[in-house]
Amino acid sequence: MPNITRNSAKPAFGAGANEACETASANQASQKAAPSRNDIEETEAAAARHIPGEVAKELAKLSALIVEKSVGQDKKLEEIRISTKATESKIADIADRIGEVENRLCFLEDEHERRKANPAATADEDSLRAVRIRMLFQDRNRIAEAARKLGDVSWEEHRVMVFADYSKLLSDKRAKFNKCKKLLHNKHMRFSPGLPCGTHRENPSRTPPL
Structure with missing residues (x-):
């Protein structure tokens, strides 16, 4: 009887030991598969160190691009300013020329009106003839004043104009x-x-x- 008991107890003890060994092996495998807390912290620190470097590079590229674009825009604006000044100068010159032309047109219009009021002699009429008369200063003034008062002076249907x-x-x-x-x-x-x-x-x- 004692022998049977020992034989039957042995297998039971062996099975429990196997289960314990399997559990320990599983725990060790899980510990090896899962990263430790230190590993996680080191990985995060490395990533944190790596990301700011990349961001700084990108920011530097963006800053250089902005500066380049700004310089290009400044050059274009300066060209536009120079072109605008030249255009304004041309416009001012054109305005002056237009003013001169308008003055000439006004003069021509006035001259045309004067010619209408005092038409020149036609082909059938006698042309104007200047007659110089030398006289005393007092007589000259009296004749000029009388001509101004009369307005139109004529002699034998010929207009007479008196000028000093x-x-x-x-x-x-x-x-x-x-x-x-x-x-x-x-x-x-x-x-x-x-x-x-x-x-x-x-x-x-x-x-x-x-």
Whole structure:
């Protein structure tokens, strides 16, 4: 009886030991398969170190691209400014030319109206003829004032226009003889200005002393 008991107990003990061994092996396998806490922390730290480096590179690339685009845009804006200034200068020049043309047109319109009011002589009519009359200063002023009051002066259906000799060209020519006239006055010599400008000295032997 004791032998049978020992034999039957032995297999039971062996089965329990096998189960315990299998459980221990499974635990060891699971421990080997699952990463440890330290491994996880090291992996996360490495990833954290790796990601900021990549992000910095991308940010640097973006910054360089922005600077490049900004420089290009500045150059384009400067070209646009230069072109705008040139265009404004041309527009101002065109405006000045238009103003000059308008002034000329106004002058031509005024001249046309004046010609309408005072038409020139036709082919059948006699052309204008200038007549110079030398007279005293007081008489000249009286005639000019009378012509202004009458308005239109005519003689035998011919229009007569009275003008005083106020041309600058003739005045300048006369001014050149001022020194000569002064000398003639100092010498008590008679003279008279002629047209076109000139000085006619009378014969001293026939001229009575002043």
